[in-house]
Amino acid sequence: MYSVELKQVDKSYDKEHLVVKNVSVTIEPGEFFVLVGPSGCGKSTLLRMIAGLEDITSGSILIDGKIADHLPPSKRELSMVFQNYALYPHMTVEDNITFGLDVKKILKKEKKQKCYEIAEMLGLTDYLKRKPRHLSGGQRQRVALARAIITNSPICLMDEPLSNLDAKLRAHMRSEIRELQRKLGLTLIYVTHDQVEAMTMGDRIMVLNEGMIQQVGKPIDVYNTPVNSFVAKFIGSPPMNLTTGLVDKSSAEITISEQISLPINRLVANNLNSDQVLVGIRPENIKLYEEPSSLDLSFEVTLDHVEILGTETLLKFKWNDNSVWYAKWYGQWDIRVGQTLRLTLDSDSLCIYDGHTEKLLQGPRNIQHQHVQEGIV
Amino acid sequence: MKSATEIQGKSSTRIVTKWKFMYWRSAILYLLPSIILFSVFLFYPLGKTLYLSFFLTDQQGIANVFVGFENYQYILQAESFHKSIKATILFVLYTVPTGIVISLFLALLANEKVKGAGFFRTIYSSTMGVSVAASAVVWLFIFHPSMGILNQLITSIGGTSIDWLLHPDWALVSVAVTTIWMNIGFSFLILLGGLQNIDEHLYESAKISGASYFYQLRRITIPMLSPTLFFVTTVTLINAFQTFGQVDILTQGGPSESTNLIVYSIYREAFVNYQFGTASAQSIFLFLCILIVTILQFKFGERKVHYQ
Ligand SMILES: Nc1ncnc2c1ncn2[C@@H]1O[C@H](COP(=O)(O)OP(=O)(O)OP(=O)(O)O)[C@@H](O)[C@H]1O
Ligand SMILES: [Mg+2]
Numbered sequence: 001m002y003s004v005e006l007k008q009v010d011k012s013y014d015k016e017h018l019v020v021k022n023v024s025v026t027i028e029p030g031e032f033f034v035l036v037g038p039s040g041c042g043k044s045t046l047l048r049m050i051a052g053l054e055d056i057t058s059g060s061i062l063i064d065g066k067i068a069d070h071l072p073p074s075k076r077e078l079s080m081v082f083q084n085y086a087l088y089p090h091m092t093v094e095d096n097i098t099f100g101l102d103v104k105k106i107l108k109k110e111k112k113q114k115c116y117e118i119a120e121m122l123g124l125t126d127y128l129k130r131k132p133r134h135l136s137g138g139q140r141q142r143v144a145l146a147r148a149i150i151t152n153s154p155i156c157l158m159d160e161p162l163s164n165l166d167a168k169l170r171a172h173m174r175s176e177i178r179e180l181q182r183k184l185g186l187t188l189i190y191v192t193h194d195q196v197e198a199m200t201m202g203d204r205i206m207v208l209n210e211g212m213i214q215q216v217g218k219p220i221d222v223y224n225t226p227v228n229s230f231v232a233k234f235i236g237s238p239p240m241n242l243t244t245g246l247v248d249k250s251s252a253e254i255t256i257s258e259q260i261s262l263p264i265n266r267l268v269a270n271n272l273n274s275d276q277v278l279v280g281i282r283p284e285n286i287k288l289y290e291e292p293s294s295l296d297l298s299f300e301v302t303l304d305h306v307e308i309l310g311t312e313t314l315l316k317f318k319w320n321d322n323s324v325w326y327a328k329w330y331g332q333w334d335i336r337v338g339q340t341l342r343l344t345l346d347s348d349s350l351c352i353y354d355g356h357t358e359k360l361l362q363g364p365r366n367i368q369h370q371h372v373q374e375g376i377v
Numbered sequence: 378m379k380s381a382t383e384i385q386g387k388s389s390t391r392i393v394t395k396w397k398f399m400y401w402r403s404a405i406l407y408l409l410p411s412i413i414l415f416s417v418f419l420f421y422p423l424g425k426t427l428y429l430s431f432f433l434t435d436q437q438g439i440a441n442v443f444v445g446f447e448n449y450q451y452i453l454q455a456e457s458f459h460k461s462i463k464a465t466i467l468f469v470l471y472t473v474p475t476g477i478v479i480s481l482f483l484a485l486l487a488n489e490k491v492k493g494a495g496f497f498r499t500i501y502s503s504t505m506g507v508s509v510a511a512s513a514v515v516w517l518f519i520f521h522p523s524m525g526i527l528n529q530l531i532t533s534i535g536g537t538s539i540d541w542l543l544h545p546d547w548a549l550v551s552v553a554v555t556t557i558w559m560n561i562g563f564s565f566l567i568l569l570g571g572l573q574n575i576d577e578h579l580y581e582s583a584k585i586s587g588a589s590y591f592y593q594l595r596r597i598t599i600p601m602l603s604p605t606l607f608f609v610t611t612v613t614l615i616n617a618f619q620t621f622g623q624v625d626i627l628t629q630g631g632p633s634e635s636t637n638l639i640v641y642s643i644y645r646e647a648f649v650n651y652q653f654g655t656a657s658a659q660s661i662f663l664f665l666c667i668l669i670v671t672i673l674q675f676k677f678g679e680r681k682v683h684y685q
Binding site for chain 2: 051052053072073074075078079080082084086088089090091099100102103104147151
């Protein structure tokens, strides 16, 4: 198990414009590390720099504690799964899988043995004699996986390996890859733009935007306390609801659309440069207004759209100068489009961001970690 | 009394025949332009050649006496035709493999991502834009016994000059060199296109596996390029069999018939000696040779070709 460390890595293709800016992160040995971000944010570039397929413009990369800036890809002891799989179309599945071993001059018998072991593990034994073009997308994907793990490299890089698969197969392969990584103890760096993959697979995730790190941490922490409004909007589906609020520094209160006012920490309020903040809340923390409480955060809205997803119901409405908001409730609710409802915000679940820098000022207080013991009588 | 189904069956066959007729009529109409062109420029000359090859002709090329297979018998026994076949086979062996290896080498170089690759790509493919006559004349100067740059180079480093086009041992080589040079542009361009079609990720993946450049060349580039290589081989092979222009300008088949390639021999037989019958027989012979070689190539060569 090897670690991978990036130190102030920059990358520029045209010597003017940086596509990766000052990225520093340490990926622990045996960790499932997910790189996530919107299209074009530099994920593939970062991965290719780790693989050695792309030069780094400045900074340095350490693999297993040793500087690897100028090592050729083959010396970095890693394997890679490409987005389009990059299978050799003229070779059979078996030759594709053993290509990495051919180069290393291993005995033929041993090679075959290993190939069968891995084909068994990934359910490919029936297809070993076929050419890649006669395989389905999922099978090709597994060949690409097999090819990556047969070399026993301690580090594995994957660039959006599931993006060409249908939703069902994707869900299946997600858990398969995760299990494989645990079984083999790989240090896995996984690129995706799909935040469901990021949330469900990673030990830690790193959110990138425009080549800069936005946040690194456990998926659940990133979900609960996004450090800026970009992460808040990027992680979660539907994303976190955000709207602008005005701060009154003397009373330390935020007012939203002149209907709601909520208290803010006096220290935080005094340190603000502007009087604008962004108030955010996850859709599941918006409730139906039932009875008045000490802090009234209720407001009335007209629903634009309702989706019943089986286990939950999604409500869409516009509020406070056309901010589009979602509410997500457990269960199947009989609510019609156009209906007017009185909703309330859970005051402990609010995230407050600086209106100017968009950085987190105050996170939620009641992170709902439910412990298993609670359910046991 | 006829049953209803019988009547129905009859009328439905009539409809089918009518529909078939319509189908064929429109198919023929669509094909007509190419059928006319092919007939005028290909099928008619081919038929006429075959016809003439069985006759003795007069000076105008009008068939006089039917001689059956005598023309064929004659050419297969004539020593000059043997010489011509030998020269042609040697010429094909000189030009085709060398030309393809050189073009492949240049294409591999020009496919690298280096500065100025575009410039070299233009240079390497530029021979495609030069006519056979023009390039043959250029080479005529290069091969000139006293003023030619080639001999000047040799003498300047202390060698003895060579009669490139006048010596029976060298003349065929000289024509072959000219032909290779002329063919490179085409082969290069096609091979470069083939190389650029290969997915870059395959090489990246191989690089991560630790494959060396030559290992990648052998296991990835050549197999992936095989359809292109096959195409280029077939085309240059057929072209080599049909070489005419450079022979006419450089050597006129001489010295002592050492460069009398088969097409040139046909030309001389017909338009210098006015033996249209034997010339036609030679043409048919060449046609069969190319046909057989091409069929063999498709039969054996194509097995090794990987198509996407
Ligand atoms: N070879 C290249 N030359 C110049 N610019 C490039 C090159 N490769 C990528 N870029 C630019 O670098 C930026 C980051 O690209 P990258 O491929 O890393 O994005 P990504 O995060 O992987 O996106 P996606 O999710 O769409 O794959 C983009 O703006 C892209 O245009
Ligand atoms: Mg990418």
